[in-house]
Amino acid sequence: MSENYYKTIDHERTLRLRELFTELPPFARDFFRSVETTTSALTRLNYAYDLRLFFNYLSTECSKVGGKTPADITIDDLSRLDLTDFEIYVEYLGLYFKDDKEIENASRGKARKIASLRSFFKYYYKKGLLEKNVCALIDMPKIHEKPIVRLEPNEVADLLDLIEQGTGLTAKQRVYHDLTKKRDLALVTFLLATGIRVSELVGLNIGDLDFVNGSFKATRKGGSEAILYFSEEAEKALADYLDERKNQKTYALDEPLFLNLQKQRLGVRSVENLVKKYARLAAPLKNISPHKLRSTFGTALYQETGDIYLVADVLGHKDVNTTRKHYAKIVDDRRKSVKNAVKLRD
Numbered sequence: 001m002s003e004n005y006y007k008t009i010d011h012e013r014t015l016r017l018r019e020l021f022t023e024l025p026p027f028a029r030d031f032f033r034s035v036e037t038t039t040s041a042l043t044r045l046n047y048a049y050d051l052r053l054f055f056n057y058l059s060t061e062c063s064k065v066g067g068k069t070p071a072d073i074t075i076d077d078l079s080r081l082d083l084t085d086f087e088i089y090v091e092y093l094g095l096y097f098k099d100d101k102e103i104e105n106a107s108r109g110k111a112r113k114i115a116s117l118r119s120f121f122k123y124y125y126k127k128g129l130l131e132k133n134v135c136a137l138i139d140m141p142k143i144h145e146k147p148i149v150r151l152e153p154n155e156v157a158d159l160l161d162l163i164e165q166g167t168g169l170t171a172k173q174r175v176y177h178d179l180t181k182k183r184d185l186a187l188v189t190f191l192l193a194t195g196i197r198v199s200e201l202v203g204l205n206i207g208d209l210d211f212v213n214g215s216f217k218a219t220r221k222g223g224s225e226a227i228l229y230f231s232e233e234a235e236k237a238l239a240d241y242l243d244e245r246k247n248q249k250t251y252a253l254d255e256p257l258f259l260n261l262q263k264q265r266l267g268v269r270s271v272e273n274l275v276k277k278y279a280r281l282a283a284p285l286k287n288i289s290p291h292k293l294r295s296t297f298g299t300a301l302y303q304e305t306g307d308i309y310l311v312a313d314v315l316g317h318k319d320v321n322t323t324r325k326h327y328a329k330i331v332d333d334r335r336k337s338v339k340n341a342v343k344l345r346d
Contacts, residue, residue, distance in 0.1 A: 013041040020048040050116035107141035150296040159282035186241035193234035195297030198290035207253030
C-alpha cells in the first residue's frame with residue numbers, strides 16, 4: 001500500500017533528524033520532543049536545518065557566544081542575545097557562504113527561518129528557561145505575492161499533444177520518449193485533472209485507484225487521507241499506461257503507480273524535470289512546474305464553479321483563506337462581473 005511509502009519517507013527523515021541532533025546543542029532536543037505530536041517529520045527536519053544554520057552562525061559570527069561550537073552553546077548564551085543580534089542574523093541570511101558556495105535568501109526564505117527561530121525561542125520562554133523572548137520582536141520580511149503562473153487552455157492542449165507526439169524533442173530525448181510516452185501522458189494528464197501535489201502523486205500505488213467510481217485515495221500534506229476524483233480524460237490516459245504496465249509484467253496493486261526506467265518509484269525531482277522538459281516546448285515563456293499545473297487546475301475549477309470552498313477542499317488547503325489569497329484576482333474579477341446585476345430602477 002502507498003502508506004508504506006510514506007512510512008519509509010518519514011523513517012528516513014527521522015533518521016536524518018537524529019543525525020542533525022549531533023550538530024545542535026543538547027538542549028535543542030527538548031524542543032523537538034515538544035513538537036513531536038503536532039508536526040510532521042518533514043516540518044521537524046526543516047526546523048533542524050534552520051536551527052543548525054542559526055547555531056553555526058552564532059558559533060562563527062557572534063562575539064557574544066565566544067567562539068563556542070554549536071554543541072557547546074547553552075541557554076545562557078541565548079539569553080544574552082538582543083534584538084540587534086537577531087537583526088544582524090536576518091541580514092546575514094540574505095547572503096552567506098556554505099562550502100565555498102554563495103547562498104541567498106529572499107523574503108520567503110528569511111521568513112521561514114525566522115518562523116523556525118520564533119517557535120524555538122517561544123518554547124524555552126514558556127518553559128521559563130528564558131526571561132525574555134526577544135526573538136518574537138523580529139519584524140517579518142514583507143513578502144510580495146507572486147502572480148499565479150498557469151497554462152491557458154490552448155497551452156494545456158499543446159502540452160498534451162506534444163507529449164503524445166514528441167514534437168520538438170531532441171533525437172536523444174526521442175529515444176526515451178518512445179519508452180515513456182504513455183507514462184508521461186498519464187502523469188501530466190493526472191496532475192492537470194486532479195490538482196494534487198507532486199508529493200501526493202509520487203506516493204500513489206496502483207491499488208489506490210478505483211476505476212469503477214473514477215476516484216483515488218491520496219495521502220495529503222500532513223498525513224490525512226482523502227478520496228478524490230479524476231476525469232474521463234485522465235481515466236483513459238491511466239488505462240493506456242496501465243495496459244502497458246501489464247504487458248511489461250510490472251502491474252500489481254501494491255506497485256507504485258508511476259515507475260522510472262529502472263522500474264522503481266518515480267521521485268519528486270524526476271517528475272519536476274519531466275514536466276519542465278515538455279513545458280519548455282509547449283509554453284516557452286512560462287516557467288512551468290508541477291505546482292503550476294496544480295494552479296492551472298485550481299484556476300479552471302474556480303472559474304467553472306465559482307465555489308472557493310470546493311476549490312480549497314479539492315486542493316487540500318486547510319484554510320480557505322490560503323485558497324482565496326492565491327485566487328484573489330479571479331475573485332475580484334467575479335465581483336466586477338456582477339456590479340450591474342442588481343437594477344435599482346427599471
